[in-house]
Structures are given as C-alpha cells and as structure tokens.
Amino acid sequence: MSHVAVRTSRLADGTAMVRLSGIVEGQALDTLRRELVALLMHERPARVLIDGMATTAVDATALGTLEAAAETAEDLGIPLTIRGFDGRPDAAAA
Secondary structure: OOEEEEEEEEOOOOOEEEEEEEEEOOOHHHHHHHHHHHHHHHHOOOOEEEEEEEEEEEOHHHHHHHHHHHHHHHHHOOOEEEEOOOOOOOEEOO
C-alpha cells in the first residue's frame, strides 16, 4: 500500500520547504500533486525546496510529478530545488 506524508513549512528566508516521507507512488501521488499545485499556483513562494531524504521508495510516475513541478516553477519564475531522491544531498531542478 502506498503512503506518503507531505509536510510544507516556510523557512526564515521565505522558502517553501516540502518534506516527503514514506512511499511515493500510486494513489499517494494525488496528495503530492494537490500540495504542489496549491503551493506553486496559489501561494507562489519566492523559492521551493522539495526534500525527499525521508522517502523509502519513489516510482517513475512520482519522479515525473516532480519534473512537472520543476517545469511549472520555472514557467512561473520560482526557483525550485529537489534533494534527497538520488542519494546526493542536493540536485537543482530549476
């Protein structure tokens, strides 16, 4: 069974931090998509950091969702960084 926890907070500099934990796949992606759409389209923070260090599994569809978020952020002029999904501490997406 898929389960992902998505926690969003703001850092002191105004960056929106999105922390993911658990298994990011299947039906759990609906939660992630809703959170990212709300953040990017409605809140429009100055910057976004997506942290996947606490994920235990991520499928290809989830990676596609993160790629779409990075493309949307770029279109909106919002710098977005993704970290923790490839074993390295940081991987800039946009």
